[in-house]
Amino acid sequence: MIKKQIKSFANNCITNKVLAAFWLLLALLLSGCETEQSPANLQRIIDRGYLTVGTLYGNTSYYLDAQGAAGFEYELAQKYANFLGVELKMMPSYNLDELFEQVNNGSVDILAAGLSVTDERLAQYRFAPSYDNVSQKLVFKQGNIRPRKLADLIGKLEIVAQSSHVENLLKLKQSNPDLTWIETSELDSEELLLSVLNGEIDYTVVDSNTLAINRRYYPEISIGFTIRKEQPLAWMVSKNSDDTILASLIEFFGQVHHNGVLLALDDKYYGHIEEFNYVDTRMFIKAIEKKLPKYQPLFEKYGQEMDWRLLAAISYQESHWDPHARSYTGVRGMMMLTLPTAKQMGIKSRLDAEQSIRGGAKYFKQLIERMPARVPSPDRLWFALASYNIGLGHLNDAREITKQQGGDPDRWVEVKERLPLLKQKKYYKKTRYGYARGDEPVNYVENIRRYYDTLTWVDNQNKTLTPKTELENSPETVITE
Numbered sequence: 001m002i003k004k005q006i007k008s009f010a011n012n013c014i015t016n017k018v019l020a021a022f023w024l025l026l027a028l029l030l031s032g033c034e035t036e037q038s039p040a041n042l043q044r045i046i047d048r049g050y051l052t053v054g055t056l057y058g059n060t061s062y063y064l065d066a067q068g069a070a071g072f073e074y075e076l077a078q079k080y081a082n083f084l085g086v087e088l089k090m091m092p093s094y095n096l097d098e099l100f101e102q103v104n105n106g107s108v109d110i111l112a113a114g115l116s117v118t119d120e121r122l123a124q125y126r127f128a129p130s131y132d133n134v135s136q137k138l139v140f141k142q143g144n145i146r147p148r149k150l151a152d153l154i155g156k157l158e159i160v161a162q163s164s165h166v167e168n169l170l171k172l173k174q175s176n177p178d179l180t181w182i183e184t185s186e187l188d189s190e191e192l193l194l195s196v197l198n199g200e201i202d203y204t205v206v207d208s209n210t211l212a213i214n215r216r217y218y219p220e221i222s223i224g225f226t227i228r229k230e231q232p233l234a235w236m237v238s239k240n241s242d243d244t245i246l247a248s249l250i251e252f253f254g255q256v257h258h259n260g261v262l263l264a265l266d267d268k269y270y271g272h273i274e275e276f277n278y279v280d281t282r283m284f285i286k287a288i289e290k291k292l293p294k295y296q297p298l299f300e301k302y303g304q305e306m307d308w309r310l311l312a313a314i315s316y317q318e319s320h321w322d323p324h325a326r327s328y329t330g331v332r333g334m335m336m337l338t339l340p341t342a343k344q345m346g347i348k349s350r351l352d353a354e355q356s357i358r359g360g361a362k363y364f365k366q367l368i369e370r371m372p373a374r375v376p377s378p379d380r381l382w383f384a385l386a387s388y389n390i391g392l393g394h395l396n397d398a399r400e401i402t403k404q405q406g407g408d409p410d411r412w413v414e415v416k417e418r419l420p421l422l423k424q425k426k427y428y429k430k431t432r433y434g435y436a437r438g439d440e441p442v443n444y445v446e447n448i449r450r451y452y453d454t455l456t457w458v459d460n461q462n463k464t465l466t467p468k469t470e471l472e473n474s475p476e477t478v479i480t481e
Helices: 002-012 016-036 042-048 072-084 096-104 164-173 189-197 208-214 243-258 261-270 278-290 292-302 308-319 339-344 353-369 379-390 392-404 412-423 439-464 468-473
Strands: 050-056 063-065 068-070 087-093 125-127 132-141 158-160 182-184 204-207 221-233 236-238
Touching: 042 050, 042 072, 042 243, 050 072, 050 096, 068 072, 072 087, 072 243, 072 261, 087 096, 096 236, 132 164, 132 189, 132 208, 158 164, 158 189, 158 204, 164 204, 164 221, 189 204, 189 208, 189 221, 204 208, 208 221, 208 261, 236 243, 243 261, 261 412, 278 292, 278 439, 292 308, 292 353, 308 353, 308 379, 308 439, 339 353, 353 379, 379 392, 379 412, 379 439, 392 412, 412 439
Parallel strands: 050 087, 158 182
Antiparallel strands: 063 068, 125 236, 132 204, 132 221
C-alpha cells in the first residue's frame, strides 16, 4: 500500500519542490525501516508483543524433537519471554558468523547460544549475568596417542570459526609459535567431533558441556587436556542496545537463580551427564545393537502410554536386558520385579520377558500417576523412577526433609540432594519409613536418564537412515529409466 502511494505521489510531482518533498518522504520511510532493525529496546519489544532470540542449532541450544522445540537455551529464552509477557521467536543459525550478524544488524534482540564471555567479545558486545561456566577441552580419538600439551600436537587441528576457541588459541600461539590450526564456518562443534571419529582430523576443541552430552553417543571421543579453564557463559546483546534490556536481563537472571528455575533447567539437560564411564557406555551401545532388537517390539507394545525408550532404559538398568536376571534381594526378570509387585500386576512368571515388561510398564505407570499433580514434568518421571528403585515411602520421606530444609519438594534437583540423608540416623529416625540407602536411587535415576538419552539418539539416527536395498526391494517402489 505504501509503495503504491509513493508511486502515485511521484508520478504527479511536476515541480522540483514537490520532487524534493518526495525524496524526503522516501528517506523518512527508509529511516523508519532501519529503526525497526535497531539494537534491542525493551519498550519496543513489549509494544510489538514478541522477543526475537538468535541461537545455534545443536543439542545444547536449540533443536526440534517429537514434542517440538527443545534445548537449554530455548527453554530459558521461553522463560524470559514469559517474564516480559511477550511471545518468543527463535531465530536459529547454522554458524557463529550468521549469529553475530543477526545481533549486529538488529534482526534479533539477544543471542542465547552458549556464548563464552571473552575479552574480545566484551569489547564489542554487552552481556547479561552469567548462567553457567564451561572449560575448553582438546579432544582426540580413543586409541590414538594422547596429547598432553600443545607441543604434543602432531596432526590436523580444526576448530569453529568466530568461536571463543579461536581467541584462546591466538593467545596461546604467542608462547607457542609452532601452533597451527584450521578454522571452519561449515562445521559446528558436534560435526567436528564426528570428523575426529572418522579420522578426517586429528583434534578439535570443544566446550565441556557440549562434550559431556556427545560422549554419551560417541564414547571414543577422549580428552587430551584442558586447553582453557572455566569461562562464564552468558546471553549477548548489541553494544548499542538500550540500557533497559540489560536491566531486565539482570532482574530475570536474578529471579531464576533465586527461585531454583535455573538449577532445575541445568539438571534437566546436564545433571545426569556429569559422570562419564567409557566401558559402560560402550557396553550399552553394543547391547542396543545385539540384544535390543529381540525385545524392542515388547517395549514398544507395553510402552505405548509412555516413551518405550524410557521403559527399555529402565529394563537395561535393572537387568541389562537379561530375562533371567536375579538379585540377592529376590527381584527377578527383565524388569526385576519383587514377588509381591508381580502378583499385584497380574504377572505369573517373572522370568517370562513379555510378562515382566508388561508388569514393569504397568507398575511404573502407576507410580507416575501417584505423583502429586503439582509436580512438573519431567520431575514426576524422575520421582517415579526413584520410587521404582527405593519405594514411594522413602521418596516422600526425602521430599519432606527437602521441605523442612527450605528446598522445593517438587523438584528432583532439590530432592536428590536429600535422598542420601536417609542413611544418616539424625535424619531417618524422624522419618516415617526410616533408614534407606538413599544414594542408590540417585545413581539409579541418573543412569537411566543417560541410557535414555543414548537410546533416543540411536533410535533417531536409525529412523533417518533408510538402506538403499530396502527401497529397491520394496514392492511399492517403482524404478524407471
